[in-house]
Amino acid sequence: MGGTHSQNINLKLKVWRQKSAKDQGAFVEYDAPNVSTDASFLEMLDQVNEKLVQAGQEPIVFDHDCREGICGSCGFMINGNAHGPQKHTTVCQLHMRQFKDGETLVLEPWRAKAFPVIKDLMVDREAFDRVIKSGGYISVDTGNAQDANNIPVPKPDADEAFASATCIGCGACVASCKNASAMLFVGAKVSHLALLPQGQVERAERVHRMVTQMDAEGFGACTTTGACSAACPKGISLSNIARMNRELLVGTLTKKEAAEGDGI
Amino acid sequence: MAILDGKVPGGTIEQIWDDHKFHMKLVNPANKRKHKVIVVGTGLAGASAAASLGELGYNVSAFCVHESPRRAHSVAAQGGINSAKNYKNDGDSVYRLFYDTVKGGDFRAREANVYRLAQVSTQIIDHCVAQGVPLAREYGGLLSNRSFGGAQVSRTFYARGQTGQQLLIGAYQAMMRQVDKGQVKLFNRREMLDLVVVNGQARGIVVRNLATGAIESHEADAVILATGGYSNVFFLSTNAMACAVTGAWRAYKRGAYFANPCFTQIHPTCIPVSGELQSKLTLMSESLRNDGRVWVPKTKGDKRPANQIPDSERDYYLERVYPSFGNLAPRDVASRQAKYRVDEGLGVGPTGKAVYLDFRDAIQRLGKKAVQEKYGNLFEMYEKITGENPYETPMRMYPAPHYTMGGLWVDYNLMSNIPGLFVAGEANFSDHGANRLGASALMQGLADGYFVVPYTISNYIASTKIEKVATTHDAFKEAENNVRAQITQLMGIKGNRSVDSFHKQLGHIMWEYCGMARNEKGLTAALTEIPKLRDEFWQNVRIPGDANYVNTELEKANRVADFLEQGELMCLDALERKESCGGHFRDEYQTPDGEAMRDDANFCHVAAWEWGGTANKKPTRHTEELKFENVKLATRSYK
Known part of the structure; x- marks a missing residue:
């Protein structure tokens, strides 16, 4: 679109190709000629893949689905940046007008022990689901709820909870962290639920369980460099990590007190 | 050709569902764990059904094509979810939501289903808020509403432009809680490629494991398809890349009837097509029509930049043709009017296949900050895709395939003509008739999954003889x-x-x-x-x-x-x-x-098609008569 400024550029790609989890993998070079600057990054890859298929070769595999920046499926490193150079943008929403004619782009999958490569740029992020499974919810069965307006929620709290809840679970935070830490992802969910009145009952237990699972998955520790938040396509704030740490500390103390109060 | 029975129980429209709930048979709590239910798809309908059935004590197996259930395409719904809460005191009621939906669907939906949808719409909002879904709120802490196309009341609940995402995460988390408890078993990266029917009953599915290529069989006492719609038949649509008719189609080829396949929704406000290499189209929420004004130049070939065209030379055609609904006319109507303008040669932009959606007046009236607060993320998305700033120059929009009202035929219990095969959400045909109103898809997906299927499946299991079947069975x-x-x-x-x-x-x-x-x-x-x-x-x-x-x-x-x-x-x-x-x-x-x-x-009927046995044999057209006993058949007018 942008019709008036549209032009075509030529690019070189160095793409990580890896047949399977067991395969060693290597970079392979491809030409991407005549790319419209109105195309999205994934449409550029579609164009490269169409040629590979025509030539009877296997296309470059990457996860993708909504192509609107909301499902969280897509994501890989472009020249060392998760989702590429544009701030607050998933790779599916990244458009080729961000690149210059003649550039070479290096495409690599997320690199993290907890995210093993399945094929090429596609990785396994099920660890995130297992973290959510371990308490990332409010326990309410269908049909139990009172009227939605019975509990007013101050707008600032609701807005902050919403901001944390906009995480799309893409994994860019982990991929950008030198320790492959998942603290931003986990912190965002802990914050979302801890900020709401409905989330209070399970607050201490939730953070404890989620952090335990996060550690078990092999994610690294946080050294608060902020690389995660800088790479996050949804701009999830670093303060989510601070809140998670506070929740964990307070949760641990209150749990201990409760245990002592029970005379255990 | 047969006449199909929608199996709507008798009684007044207000009482049907409540009476039916009482008369349906129950499964003893201790027996529920002996029954297994397969849910295919983990969007709003699938995830909410899996969660609710898990809570009830059934053994649930949930399947999704994605790496994670949270990525289902419901996640992309922007605008909102309708509910007859009448929090605005503006005259809304269950009956009015029912009325609007029947009329909006142009009298091609089943009345009793639509009434039930309107009834449970209030419970949906209660439940989602209890789950921690951060819906938009006013400064007093209460929930906020906005109006949406085809309605004259403000009944739409929303979470900025990410309502689908927030509701889906709520349903996903509820389902993951059941995974944690061992009630739901999750099968990700699995695509359903066949339905297994044993003795006339749906008893399982065959899937391909997309990560390993393995073909797997799974058996159950009942199967719920919540596999979404088929807009991708148009290749370019607002649907995600993996959205497909495959789950529903493979069931069709096993005997399930496909109803009203021609009822598709072309959404009026999507970013126009730019070139042959485009892979998908992006929708801009209908909520934009609350404040944006749709127009084209009055003169053919007017190539001036939009801002230089004075008001007197603009045709705000929706306001002109539909003075009472104006820019909030229903989707089918708004889309068709955009097409007429483009066909008349009045389209704008490089391809001439677009109309303007202009926020100039809203920015003047409300201020840029207020507009940003409401639509900020949509404006950003527009700018990323087009390279143009909608605060300064009007958006260019054109209709695009977005939703499919047609789908597998189901009766009042959401069961297809194959016993034991239930169909929920966009994959079924039942509630939207020939046109879906804005903010009704999320409502229907969650209504089916949280509040309808859990009841009707229990009734089916309790009243049907279901023999033991293993995946070693010949079928x-x-x-x-x-x-x-x-x-x-x-x-x-x-x-x-x-x-x-x-x-x-x-x-x-x-x-x-x-x-x-x-x-x-x-x-x-x-x-x-x-x-x-x-x-x-x-x-x-x-x-x-x-x-x-x-x-x-x-x-x-x-x-x-x-x-x-x-x-x-x-x-x-x-x-x-x-x-x-x-x-x-x-x-x-x-x-x-x-x-x-x-x-x-x-x-005035549903057309439900039966597979002819091969692709080249003509399918059989069955019908289900539609009766309008409450909302009288009338010509729809939005003028």
């Missing part, structure tokens, strides 16, 4: 062989054309002949072109690589093979429905001022 072997044979055949073609090239060609045919306006000549042409294209596909498609591991081209080929059959059924259905209603507009049947002209004497 499973036969289905597995069927799936394997198709994959072997596809891999063996080794032709010259990519799957996408076929999909794009099919999309062009569908958009040209079965899009916003249809006629006998075009549909007849499509019915010759599609089978030809299908034949070529089966002789000339090229799928590189191996079927025994991740193979994205094979995944696409399986889906496109089904679209090449389903597209034909859509055209056939459109041809045989010799009337215009809602999103189905036949050029031959219109009023003098270009509005849809229904034929209630001959077409």
Whole structure:
């Protein structure tokens, strides 16, 4: 679109190709000629893949689905940046007008022990689901709820909870962290639920369980460099990590007190 | 041809569901764990059904094509979810939501289903808030509402432009809680490729594990399909790339009826197509029409930048043609009017296939900050895609395929004509008639999953003799062989054309002949072109690589093979429905001022198609009569 400024550029790609989890993998070079600057990054890859298929070769595999920046499926490193150079943008929403004619782009999958490569740029992020499974919810069965307006929620709290809840679970935070830490992802969910009145009952237990699972998955520790938040396509704030740490500390103390109060 | 029975229980419309809930049989709590239910799809309908059935104590197996259930396409819904809460005190009620939805659907939905939908809409909001879904709030801490197309009350709840995401995460978390408890077993990266029917009952599915290529069988006492819609038959649509008709279509080929396939929704506000290499279209929420004004220049070929065209030379055509609804006219109506302007040569932008959606007046009235607060993320998305700033220059919009009202036929219990096969959410046909109103899809998905299917499945299990079946049963072997044979055949073609090239060609045919306006000549042409294209596909498609591991081209080929059959059924259905209603507009049947002209004497029915046994044999058209005892049949007017 942008019709008036549209032009075509030529690019070189160095793409990580890896047949399977067991395969060693290597970079392979491809030409991407005549790319419209109105195309999205994934449409550029579609164009490269169409040629590979025509030539009877296997296309470059990457996860993708909504192509609107909301499902969280897509994501890989472009020249060392998760989702590429544009701030607050998933790779599916990244458009080729961000690149210059003649550039070479290096495409690599997320690199993290907890995210093993399945094929090429596609990785396994099920660890995130297992973290959510371990308490990332409010326990309410269908049909139990009172009227939605019975509990007013101050707008600032609701807005902050919403901001944390906009995480799309893409994994860019982990991929950008030198320790492959998942603290931003986990912190965002802990914050979302801890900020709401409905989330209070399970607050201490939730953070404890989620952090335990996060550690078990092999994610690294946080050294608060902020690389995660800088790479996050949804701009999830670093303060989510601070809140998670506070929740964990307070949760641990209150749990201990409760245990002592029970005379255990 | 048979007359189908929707099995709507008797009674007054207000009482039907409550009475039915009482009369339905229950499964003893201790017995529930002995019953297994398969849920295919983990969008709003699937995830909410899986969570609720898990809570009840059933053993649930949930399947999704994605790596994570949270990525289902419900996540992309922007605008909102309707609920008859009447928090605004503006005259809303369950009856009004029911009335608006029946009328909005142009009298082609089943009244009792729609009434139930309106009834449970209030429980949905309560439940989602209890789950921690951060819906928008006012400064006093109470929930905020906005109005949406086709309604004159503010009944839409929302979470900025990410309502679908927030509701889906709520349902996903509820389901993951059941995974944690061991009630729901999750099977990700699995695509359903066949339905297994034993003794006339749906008893399982065959899936392909997309991560390993393995073909797997899964058995259950009942199967729920929540596999979404088929807008991707047009290739370019607002649907996600993996959205497909495959789950529903494979069930159709096992005997489930496909209802009203020609009822598709073309959403009026999408970012226009820019070029041949485009892979998908992006919707801009209908909520934008609350404050944005739609217009085109009054003069053909007016190439001035939008801001230099004075008001006197602009045609705010929705406000002109529909003074009482204005920019909030329903989707089918708004889309058709955009098409008329473009056909008249008044379209804007480089391709001439667009109209303006202008926020100039809203920014002047409310201030830039207020507009940003409401629509900030949508404006950002628009700018990323087009490179243009909508605060300064109006958005360019054009209609695009977005939602499909048609789907597998279900009775009042959401059960298909195959006992034990339930269909929920967009995958079924029941609630939206010939046109869906904005903010009603999220409502229907969650209504089906949280509040309808859990009751009706229990009734089915409690009142049906379901014998023990293992995946070693011949029916499973036969289905597995069927799936394997198709994959072997596809891999063996080794032709010259990519799957996408076929999909794009099919999309062009569908958009040209079965899009916003249809006629006998075009549909007849499509019915010759599609089978030809299908034949070529089966002789000339090229799928590189191996079927025994991740193979994205094979995944696409399986889906496109089904679209090449389903597209034909859509055209056939459109041809045989010799009337215009809602999103189905036949050029031959219109009023003098270009509005849809229904034929209630001959077409006040659901058309439900039965597979003919092979793709080249004509399917059978069954009907279900629709009775309007509460909302009187009338010509829809938004003027």
